[in-house]
Amino acid sequence: MSLELLGGHLESLGLHTAAVALCAARLVPIAFLCPLLGGQAAPSTVKLALVLSLSLFLHLAAGVKVSVPVEGPGDLMALVLKELAYGTAVGLLAALPFDAARMGGRFIDLFRGASAEASLPAAGSRESATGDVLYQLLVAWVVTGGLFPIVLSGLLRGFGVVPLGAAVPTEAAARQVVMLAGGALATGLAVGAPIAAASMTVDCWVGMASRAAPQMNLQEFGAPLRILGGGALLWLGVGVLCERLLAEVANLEGALWLLGEVAQ
Template sequence: MAVPSLNAVFGIDLSALGLSWARMLPTVALVPAFGLRALPGPVRAVLGLMLALCIIPAVGATTRMAPFLVSAHEPWPLLLLENVLRGIPVALAAAIPLWAATMAGNLVDTLRGAHEPWNTDVVAGKASHMGIVFALLSAGIFLQSGGPSRVALALATADFPAHPLLAAMHDLAGGITLAVALAGPLFAAAIVLEVATALVARASFPAQLYVLFPPLRALGLLIVAALVLERIAFVLAHAMR
């Protein structure tokens, strides 16, 4: 049964508002910068509703002109489903750089031998200590650089891709590339430190200095991470544009 368009209720078309909320829902659910499980479900629903208010004119115009998947005369639940599908590619594109930053932070702890996964509400899945730090850094960059406004603009003009699976795979491949770019200097530093400690250990034999090498390697990786943090932030900001 189609839901009629309710106009003149506080000056808002409630039907278009519902479709806008459906298009915004994947972004609020997937993008870590919007809180994930740190915000209760009702709060995230209200947040999506507030953001949906920004794209009501575009969604309403799209619905009247004829949507991509279904006819404008189809039942309202089908229009709701279509707008959820329209929002998924935009949500993935916005969330993947933040996931890549978390992966890079996890690699830092793995390389220094301190990968202890934590379950936290602000990071999707399990993340290490540095993974959480990088996730919070990327979320801050996303919010400070106008990420929500860019997402709203993309959703206002969102169209369902001709090949959605290929588009999703392309976004995921881009996220892996970004994660490698972020973690490349750290991985190179880990190799240099490993070779250096091996050479020192061989030169200092039979002195028992090898017990100092693991903490020194870990300290060296943390120093390198601190030195390249600004560059990592720059790359993340560029990837989120």
């Protein structure tokens, strides 16, 4: 084998390695933030293996290549940092509907007084029971339903919208992320608002009844009524709450496309 041919093979191998490394740099934050690709529940080895598999698929099968010249390790490191930053923004957007479910559950437990640390103080858990249930239920519905391919295709199509090395941290991209984060917060509050209103209504009626008949000592019934009434209302309305959260997941593809448009 001639030196020229060997040099050509080494240069081609370097381009392949750079493309796979940049794909992995964009996917690593997404895998660690978005529960559909692992999130916080999956082991790190599983998430890294998934990132490597998707990176090889994107480069070898989908033809994703580096769009800018890479002349040395310094240029490659700069591109890796750029892809990490853009991947973090994409991962945050992909995780927002699930974070909204967790925030809504915490809001519900705050008013019901049935959070995990209040009900089970010996367990040492600081997680909201209702928030964890809504979070896991939303993940299960998305994975078993028809939304998972839509979200995954939106994440992978981003490599066509924003080629490797072409992402630019613009003010419009930051504004888009902040706006969608505010929308997720509003969704979480909207999910917990009916149960919060019911809990406040129970407190109001108990307070009025206690003032009308102070000898009956009705304050002791306030907490059980909030917990049981809020739980019953949550049980009856969990379908409506999940539909609201699933609508946020369905809008992810458009949100990711808009982020890619403003990040070029």
